[in-house]
Amino acid sequence: MTPPQWPGRVGVVGCGVMGTGIAELCAVRGLDVVVHGRRETSADAARERLAGSLDRGVRKGRMTETDRKEALSRITFTTDLGAFHDCRIVVECVPEQEPLKREIFTALDRIVTDDDAVLASVTSSIPITRLARATARPAKVIGTHLFNPAPTMPLAELIPTLLTDDETIRRAEEFLGDALGKQVIRAPDRAGFLVNTLLVPYLLSAVRMVETGAASAADIDRAMTGGCGHPMGPLALIDLIGLDVIAEVANSLYEEYKEPLHAPPPLLSRMVEAGLLGKKTGTGFHTYRK
Ligand SMILES: NC(=O)c1ccc[n+]([C@@H]2O[C@H](COP(=O)([O-])OP(=O)(O)OC[C@H]3O[C@@H](n4cnc5c(N)ncnc54)[C@H](O)[C@@H]3O)[C@@H](O)[C@H]2O)c1
Structure with missing residues (x-):
């Protein structure tokens, strides 16, 4: 100890x-x-x-x-x-x-x-x-x-x-x-600091791919774990962090930089409004056993 x-x-x-x-x-x-x-x-x-x-x-x-x-x-x-x-x-x-x-x-x-x-x-x-x-x-x-x-x-x-x-x-x-x-x-005192300034646009892009029907959540996650060696796919990571947290972070980034890529996609906002917050509520882009 x-x-x-x-x-x-x-x-x-x-x-x-x-x-x-x-x-x-x-x-x-x-x-x-x-x-x-x-x-x-x-x-x-x-x-x-x-x-x-x-x-x-x-x-x-x-x-x-x-x-x-x-x-x-x-x-x-x-x-x-x-x-x-x-x-x-x-x-x-x-x-x-x-x-x-x-x-x-x-x-x-x-x-x-x-x-x-x-x-x-x-x-x-x-x-x-x-x-x-x-x-x-x-x-x-x-x-x-x-x-x-x-x-x-x-x-x-x-x-x-x-x-x-x-x-x-x-x-x-x-x-x-x-x-x-x-x-x-x-890290600098700007919205998202260092890690989230880099990470969040990537996570939001994955949500947009699900939203437009370009790929399923499971395939996107498989692509990034198997193809890029990430320990976890972007949608599983959003589920772990909490969809509400990601939506609030996206809002802060958007407010600071006014970049369209930071704006929360409607699918993310709707899921938050529906209470589908990810692992902590049991359902997000994937489903979890309580
Ligand atoms: N979840 C993540 O992966 C993660 C990672 C790094 C930083 N953060 C940051 O950590 C902070 C908390 O996020 P979280 O994921 O733990 O959220 P959470 O929703 O799991 O927990 C927030 C807690 O605050 C409590 N709370 C709400 N209003 C309160 C009040 N007025 N007074 C006292 N407590 C109150 C809630 O009851 C809840 O227990 C956020 O700023 C988030 O951005 C989250």
């Missing part, structure tokens, strides 16, 4: 796919973490998912039963954002909607007492400056874009803004690199 390398508690706002994954990663790496869910029921569901994931870790020999118990003991769930008052870093993981994220940052600014605490966002695409400006301490706000599944994906994008101070950059880099064990790259 890696000894704790981050002084103080980590706060995670939001207990969906990314919030739960980041909380699990923190706990497995020996950090104390408090996770905020809006309701008791969502916190209970997140606790169950997280425990299930740690169980799989034991079954697959990635950790011992003692490691699993220790990791679980480091995670606290709360429905009260006030519990974050003493955190040294808070990672915001709520849905990809700018007004909602800005609300959370304004609240964190009021709640977190340590003036040097890092206020981070895992946003996939929203420029960090806009979130920083929702606080009275923009120098302490930074993007920490981890990938899904957070416990296993090796990369993290670190996104300072024009306003982020050097100490915050240093602490956030230490958190991602030393404490969480990620490979850290610096």
